[in-house]
Amino acid sequence: MEPTTDIKALSRGGIEAAFAELGQPGFRVSQVVRWLYQRGAGSFDEMTDLPAALREALAARFTLSVPEVAARQVSSDGTRKYLVRFADGVSVETVGLPAGERLTVCFSTQAGCAMGCSFCATGRGGLVRNLTPGEMVDQLVLVAADFGQRVSNAVAMGQGEPFANYDATLAGLRFMNAKDGLGVGARHLAVSTCGLLPGIRAFAREPEQFTLAVSLHSARQATRDRLMPGVRKYKVRELREALVAYAEESGRRPTIEYALVGGVNDTGEALGALVRFCAGLLCHVNLIPVNPVAGTGLARPAADAARRFRDALMRAGVEASIRVERGADIDAACGQLRQRAKG
């Protein structure tokens, strides 16, 4: 019978369990992980330091797929955006952001997304499927190969809601972090969530120092419900409580992502609500002038309005910055490259 499970769909624990069943010693797991993610093996046959019998046993049990770059755009500022296609034809977007010695990758955790945020092109198409841990790691592998440079930072801020695919996302982060994986420091690996509370609570208890970013976009319930209908059931008050608990439990400071939408969440009332949300909460607010997406009717505020909003936050004692825009001349907003490739 042909194997149906891809070895890259497994967490490290999954590979360990499979190797234990095959009667293999633990160090073989590390060898295979190196072949998968450091050397980018395309078949078990290439894994020449594994005994031939083990290579055959693995090939009988698992498939081994390698994704491909289906489209690529390069911005004048060096940002590169990729459409990465997996073995079943499903594709996602990945972005590489170089800055001197640093190379940051924004990777996807799901194909499509069920959250339906009103300013997002991806959300409009709904969820296609979850990505496996290997499909997340391979996005970094492809970007590193394209730049000829190792990945120094990665953030799960591409397509999908990472905490709606929690176990695979954690397994992917662990391969990115592992010495026999990509060796990216845990503090340089970040997850950006819409605010799924069970995920935030679980993430606080993970032993690694991974970084958490939460998309708030409005501290006013009605505005947030409108911008982010997928998380309506979690109230702003509960989200704040979860973040206070997260900071206390993990000792880490979450980032609050706030996409500024002109006339919607950049008003005086919105500012007051955000200041109250952040009071007493260890956090940093990252202001992102929203990317214009055709048909949403949502627009970014003027540049000086964003600066005024940031300055008002700082005066109120809230640490805040405006995200530097990258890749403005390519289809930079999440979901746009994929839609264009579909024609």
Ligand code: SF4
């Ligand atoms: S912004 Fe992120 S969470 Fe919201 S719909 Fe788009 S991909 Fe999903």
